[in-house]
Amino acid sequence: MSDTNEDLRGILLEQVERLLTDRSSPNLLRATERGEWPAALWAEVEALGLPLALVPEAMGGVGLGWADAVAVWQVLGRHAAPLPLAESMAAAALLAAAGITPPAGLIALALPGEATAWGRQAGHVAAVQGGEVTLHAAADLTWQPGRSLIGREPADQAMLGEPLARGRVPAGWGADAGLLAGALLQAAKIAGALEAALDMTVDYAKTRKQFGRPIGGFQAVQQQLAVCAAEVAACGVAAAQAGRAADRRGLAGAEFRDRLGQGGGGRGSRDRCRHHPPGACRHRLHR
Amino acid sequence: MAGLRFDLRDTPEGAPALRAELRAFLAEAGKDWSPRVRAYSWMGFDRDFSREVGKRGWIGMTWPKAYGGQERTALERYVTLEEMLAVGAPVGAHWIGDRQSGPLILRLGTEEQRREFLPRIARGALAFAIGLSEPDSGSDLASLRTRAEKVPGGWRINGRKVWTTNAHLCDFMIALLRTSPITDPRQKHQGLSQFLVDCRLSGITIRPILDLVGEEGFNEITFDDVFVPDSMLVGQEGAGWEQATAELAFERSGPERYLSSLPLLTAALDDLRAEPAAPEAVGRLLARAGTLRQMSLAVAGMLQEGKTPAREAALVKDAGNDYEQALPERLREFFDPGRTPPEVQEMQGYMTMVARSYSLRGGTREILRGIIARQLGLR
Numbered sequence: 001m002s003d004t005n006e007d008l009r010g011i012l013l014e015q016v017e018r019l020l021t022d023r024s025s026p027n028l029l030r031a032t033e034r035g036e037w038p039a040a041l042w043a044e045v046e047a048l049g050l051p052l053a054l055v056p057e058a059m060g061g062v063g064l065g066w067a068d069a070v071a072v073w074q075v076l077g078r079h080a081a082p083l084p085l086a087e088s089m090a091a092a093a094l095l096a097a098a099g100i101t102p103p104a105g106l107i108a109l110a111l112p113g114e115a116t117a118w119g120r121q122a123g124h125v126a127a128v129q130g131g132e133v134t135l136h137a138a139a140d141l142t143w144q145p146g147r148s149l150i151g152r153e154p155a156d157q158a159m160l161g162e163p164l165a166r167g168r169v170p171a172g173w174g175a176d177a178g179l180l181a182g183a184l185l186q187a188a189k190i191a192g193a194l195e196a197a198l199d200m201t202v203d204y205a206k207t208r209k210q211f212g213r214p215i216g217g218f219q220a221v222q223q224q225l226a227v228c229a230a231e232v233a234a235c236g237v238a239a240a241q242a243g244r245a246a247d248r249r250g251l252a253g254a255e256f257r258d259r260l261g262q263g264g265g266g267r268g269s270r271d272r273c274r275h276h277p278p279g280a281c282r283h284r285l286h287r
Numbered sequence: 288m289a290g291l292r293f294d295l296r297d298t299p300e301g302a303p304a305l306r307a308e309l310r311a312f313l314a315e316a317g318k319d320w321s322p323r324v325r326a327y328s329w330m331g332f333d334r335d336f337s338r339e340v341g342k343r344g345w346i347g348m349t350w351p352k353a354y355g356g357q358e359r360t361a362l363e364r365y366v367t368l369e370e371m372l373a374v375g376a377p378v379g380a381h382w383i384g385d386r387q388s389g390p391l392i393l394r395l396g397t398e399e400q401r402r403e404f405l406p407r408i409a410r411g412a413l414a415f416a417i418g419l420s421e422p423d424s425g426s427d428l429a430s431l432r433t434r435a436e437k438v439p440g441g442w443r444i445n446g447r448k449v450w451t452t453n454a455h456l457c458d459f460m461i462a463l464l465r466t467s468p469i470t471d472p473r474q475k476h477q478g479l480s481q482f483l484v485d486c487r488l489s490g491i492t493i494r495p496i497l498d499l500v501g502e503e504g505f506n507e508i509t510f511d512d513v514f515v516p517d518s519m520l521v522g523q524e525g526a527g528w529e530q531a532t533a534e535l536a537f538e539r540s541g542p543e544r545y546l547s548s549l550p551l552l553t554a555a556l557d558d559l560r561a562e563p564a565a566p567e568a569v570g571r572l573l574a575r576a577g578t579l580r581q582m583s584l585a586v587a588g589m590l591q592e593g594k595t596p597a598r599e600a601a602l603v604k605d606a607g608n609d610y611e612q613a614l615p616e617r618l619r620e621f622f623d624p625g626r627t628p629p630e631v632q633e634m635q636g637y638m639t640m641v642a643r644s645y646s647l648r649g650g651t652r653e654i655l656r657g658i659i660a661r662q663l664g665l666r
Contacts, residue, residue, distance in 0.1 A: 198290055202663050216665040225663055226656035229290045230606040237293050238578045
């Protein structure tokens, strides 16, 4: 599916890139971390048809594949996009795969044992447990305060009641389809964030002067950044490869978990070391 | 974005059939290869084997049929290399000719040189050595001093080359030589030229260098008034540096830059099943191999399109060397002298010693990272 969508993918990526360059800012990120829903930005991604991009056309979507999604998610990661678009896209894809027509608007993705990002803002919640997917109206749920695993956006635990609809994903999606989709989208976002971190770090190394010259002029720094560049490239390749494998062999065929775990973790901390106000790093993802 | 892009590629449509053919051939040819032979992999030198490979059209596969090639794609060739490396086939007698000397002759050689050398390389009948490094010029290759002076009808060579792996067994080398003296140290990249040199010419002495492992594959060649005719100049006089840089893109681009120690993993699999913690480690190693393979394939794809992906190749080689160096040590943790078969232990021991060289040969880690830093705009 995704292999024949090259043109569409290119157009979409360009639109997302442009939108986030214009709209995603440190101020917006700070606001979302205070719990303010980025309504205007969400309206724009919805206008682009992004939330239903992975849903087949017959169900009202665009019919893109996982490989296309990985490319989009990488852009989200590169801009530290402060909205749960990747999760909503994955939720819609899982619903559609389980035979449930995904509703419009934000669909929060509820995975076992994890707090659901922006759940209280969602119109609907898709809960995935093993191969079973259920659709819930968010207004019908009760929420317990929770905490996001990684991000700082609001994330709460949903107490699930009787669903609006219930279905199962095909066997090829594996027994952990929800977790795999979640891992894939995180992997892609990490790969994108690492690209941005590399760019920023290189820029910083070119401008920050010590001992009378840019620190990037020192071989010791150059060599570390070269290693970093190799790992960043490897993470991007691993994520893209996982998306392609998911399209070809089902989500269970994706091959990403290990590589991103290694490259992401190790390299992230190395990059952070290069920027001296460590707390500023996250916000500096917005240039 | 500052980094390099690696677009995913697919192996060609006919790959499964080609793989099946290769596997059948290698299963038969390799039935008596000891773990030690497999551990040598592409440093192993076996002319009979290379001739058999040549007979099947698997050397110089991408070259025009007029020069003994098969006109197949770079990605088909890639599939062939993968199969050879996966089983640690002793491909050394044709590896350099197939990988860099042949392509260099094809691209820049005279018609006479192409007709004389390429068909013999493709038959597996002509082994090439690399003639780049010198005792005082390794990473700083352009400072090399071995010189070729113009004499009537040809050139007279004096000087020394090292790291000429298996030169004592090879027929020819392509030597990078100084044809004009360095007048300004900043312009040392100029005045270099490449020559085809018969390793058995009068005036050539090949002296073995005993290495840490106790082997003499690595050696030193001394040129003492060696005469080569004009017809042996490759490409343009004085353009040797640019030519050799392009040659290095070939030298660094292949899957042998991350697969050197993979035969150990294959050989050890059965034994590793006895260790509860091994599956996770093996899974991680294979996942990383999968990523490196995609990056390496991306470079092969760029070569196929006629590009010179020198920087991408440097990056994949650097990441690949880290991987192939770490593999023997990672697996060692799971080996048990009382249980692990002796041949696996022997292979592991050998690889632990030679793995140091993985990040030296073909360009050191530091040089490769310098190339990547240049790509990042830091140099």
